[in-house]
Amino acid sequence: MKLITTALFMICIALAAAAQEVQPDPASSVNTQQQNKALARRFYEQVWFSNNPAAVDEIFAPTYVVHDTGDRKNATENAEEQKKIAAYFWERGTMTGAINYQIAEGDLVATRWLWEFKPNVWWMKLLGGREQIPIINVFRFRDGKIVEVWNHRHDIDTARGNVPFVTGLALGLLPALALLILSAVLYFKLKRLRRPEAVVDERNENATERA
16 A cells, blocks of 8 residues: 555656746747847848848848738748848848837737838939838847738838839829820821922922912
8 A cells, every 4th residue: 555655756757857847938939039039130230220231141041931012921041041031122222110019929029110201312312201100010020030921011001102103103093194196106107298399289389380
């Protein structure tokens, strides 16, 4: 009987120890979330608010999955792509911004931030000039690196958002412009063809007056 009691006691101790090992540490989870939030903040402050593309290598995994507009839906990209995107704007103007707030849950961090861009090239100035766009990004972290990105931009009131309107207007004007050019060409051709007839008529009139 004593052996059975001892065995049951040892089993209970083993089960309790296993349960303690499996149970997640709340403090550790909170620390990880704070670290992820700091990494996300660092990405904006160093890559977008100041021109330091090398920080991408320390924040992003070598490859990540992005969910964005156009062809960038559930697409796998190299971390170099983040450098190229930021470089595109840095080469054409200056950028700054502000982080409004961040929310962390599990391995996800959501950041709401304001992107400000002041172009220095003429065609961007013509399209809309200085831009201020609120953006919400959701990053998924694994082992201290960003491995997945969801991108949500509120750019409907900006030059980018007006591109469909401008494109539609241009497509509507093209046929009218083509007809105008065609009419002008036909007009000058007809005028050129009628010119000899006018000369002949004038000669006939002069001959009649002399007679």
